[in-house]
Amino acid sequence: MNRRLIAGAILGCAAQLSGVGLLLTSAWLIVRAAEHPPVLYLMVAIVSVRFFGIGRAVFRYGERLLTHHVALSRMIDDRVRVYRNLERAAPAGLPRQRRGDIISRVVSDVTTSQDGLLRIQLPWIYTLTSCAVVVAVLAAVSPVAALVVGAYSLACLTVARLGLANAVRVDSIAAAEARSTMSAQSAVLASTSRDLVAYGAAAPFTHDLHEAIDAQARTQLRTGWFAGLGAALVLLSTGVATALIAVSANGVRPVMAGVVLLAPVALLEPLLSVFEAERLRPAVLAARSRLDQLDDLRRPVVEPLVATHAAVAGGLALHGVVAGWDSSLTTPTSVTLERGSIVGLSGESGVGKSTLALTLAKLIPPRSGKLTLGGVDYRDLDGQDVRARVGLCGQDDVLFDTTLRENLRVAAPDVDDDRLRSILTRVGLGPLLERMPAGLETPIGNHGSSLSGGERQRLAMARLLLGEHQILIFDEPTEHLDRDAARQMIADILSLRDEHAIVLITHSASVLAVCDQIVHIDPALDSDAAPRPAPAPAQALSLA
């Protein structure tokens, strides 16, 4: 157990008990004073009242600092865990939702799940402690009062944990459904708004969204009256408990009248705090379960227990490789890639060319057939080792929202600026570098948004070159480039052939024309291939 957490919890209990103690000690002090004893007899009570008065605030301050430190540390662990899970699954094992949605969900889930500690578990501990201490103190003064207060606390805590929790859960499930319909619909509308407006076809679509908004409002209105019910019940039972103590606690010493009668009122705040905590529970549980689901994401590639290290020399060979992930499969493909060779992969859109590229990088296993690198079967190689030698420049490679330099350093962390400049010049970004006053320090925006399409592609290529791979795969390198830029890009790629084996995935006839060898990929029927190895558990990540 974490020492900070224990210390924080103890301070938290002390803080809440100080609040309870302040009221009860003050009550005792005043009632005792009414017996007109010498002031000296009141000194202990007076000091205690002052101590509790300062204590509650100071203890609470310490508690908040310690427990927040714990929560922040746990968030770091959660982030690493999420990263590990997603990294293992990427890219093929990731759920097929919009990437942005998943990311923003995961980022906020990590934060929400720590609310579980700060705003649910700890308040419960404090309240349970306060109730126990008050009942114990009362037991010494008046067993009847202790019994009443015990029953009163127990009833409130039970209602908080069981009764109301269910109502809140029903409420939040229905509301969450309506909410996700609403945000999905509005996301679609936002991304298609231009088309709908241009075609004057907007009206029927907003109609659906308006319906969803009203539906969500109706669900919430139906369950809205639950919100204050918990606190109302606590107030009601505080009244009943106080009345019961008054009529049943006979024979209490007069000086204790304040303590026994005010005990339920003193517990009012602690008891209300657990109702407050329970309000958050459904959201926290949902966030936790979504994070836990990430543990079960299917892992496309099984890495060998003991990896062989491939001989440095020797190319990549495909022997009847059938590529495919969820749906489309390719016909068996056989080809050998050696340094100096340029192989074009062509085929209809959607046939699985990009899937084949991922298979070459060992991000997806082949559905049948065999790949070898330097004569060693992919299955015996570590994916990391394969990717150190096989580089891939994908269609929509992510550029990071940072500087030119940091984007390039992803491929080679230790490289110096001269090399970075020369590589940028080599891929034709020399003019860009000159234009930018900040040089390598120039930020490129989210996904490279401050660069043009061609510049983005060239930057991705520069990054690929820094990786010093032996085999380079370019997925549609001339897409989105104008004619001159495309011609230049192809010339640049051709200039790499002396040091690398090159694979060009393209449907452009002019690009295929430069290749030594063209492999045409056709779609295969499902029956052509072996069943997917290791049928993965169908884990759908729900983002609702």
Add this chain to the structure above:
Amino acid sequence: MKPLDPRLVRRSHGVRSLLGAIAGLGVLSAGTVIAQAIVIATLVDRMFSARPLVSTAWTIAGIFAVRALIHWAHSTVSERAAVRVKAELRHELANDLLDSRRIGAAPDPAAVTTIMGPGFDAFDGYVSRFLPQLVLTCLVPPAVIVTMFLVDPVAALIVAITLPLSIVFMVLIGMMTRDKLSQRWESLERLSLHFAQVLDGLVVLKLFGRRQERSLIDVGRRHRDATMRSLRLAFLSSLVLELVATLSVALVAVSVGLRVVDGGMDLLPALIVLLLAPEAYLPVRQLGMMFHDSTEGAAAVNVALDLLDHDRQTGHQSAPNLRTSDIRIDRVSVQHPDRSMPSLLMSDERIRPGEFIAIVGPTGCGKSTLLDVMLSFVRPTTGQITVASTDLRDIDPDQWRHQIAWVPQMPGLVAGTVADNVRLACTVASDTHIRQALDDAGAADLPLSRTVAEDGLDVSAGERRRIAIARALLRVRTGGASLVLLDEPTAGLDSEREASVLASLAMLDATVVVVAHRPETISAASRVIALSTPVEATV
């Protein structure tokens, strides 16, 4: 941050009626709080002096029951108001999303999704909890202090001095730590951004073998330590509030206790004062705890109001017939406020009915921007587009677009079937027409009944574009449009399909303007307009 955004009160009927109802319930609530203190004090007094207390006991149960009822009504009213206000704003946002008079960028899907979905949850807390608590805070403490004054002026004075003092301290410390707090938010944003980027770039990082555990831990620790430093200050404001609140209760307790000892005060008033003192601070303390709700909720309100805040087209003139009128582009430039260079800079051009024009130029010269201007989505910064001597900005945008078919670079698809998506162009078109349009768009292989998921997630980029081309063809053939604007429509198509698309476009009875970089497309055009990259010096 203002605790209550006046824009919200002005805008929302729901918020105004909530404030009224809550004020009424707040007065009742203050009454029961005072009654409760008096009756409990009486009860203790009677037990102390061994007088009969059964009727007082049941009175206290009754008062608590009334208080419970008021509390319940209070939260139900607030909750319902929050729901209503939220629905009001959401309806407004939904309408705005497809506002055909919007000028400038389309709404950011990420912001819209958040605000229409989970982002507005924070708003619940703001309207249903923070605002009502704000009202209670204005009502209950004064009532309590007045009552205390009637019972014991000395104790009332302690509270009356310390309560405003604690608020002043809290605000002062809040102001002192605001920078720290905003630094903390920035640091949190940076951390989330870093994490999001790592997740976003998973594949690239994996391809290059850069594992990120170490950096996640390092960045996380740095953030944690920075956050702890600022929390030490930030929690000070609640420390002060709590300290003043509990310490003054202790002060009141000791002061009345000492006066009771020497007979200067009776037990009953002493107990009343003791029980009332914490009630004066409670609403303020709760308000402080809800500050979190309020900042998030106010932020959500801000995002919503910002989304609604944009320029709108004001033109109402009817659109001239594009079959007979030229489109004159007169020294049009477009300058985005956040860029140093203009996005588009053109000299004079004239597009005549029936022409097939290719727009060419290097990347970043504003080809797509020109189409946006012609669609009335963007207003020229300088210069103008005129049609039959009417300025485009004076023309009703809906009417104007009625004559236009448009194929953007990344066309939007709606959930439904392929046929549904093509039919957007002309709702009365028959399946035969739609089939024909798809065939001519090089999409003969796409069945009409094939389903399209939300946002076209299951449709490839090439298919998406061909569906959009079919949409445009249909718009001209059966929808009567006479101007076709296309943005690189043949990117991603093989040469056979490209040829068939270009042939279909050439045969249309319409003016065609196509942004192109593929030689095949350019050579199909009857005229080429070349744009050049705008240079800073010319503006």
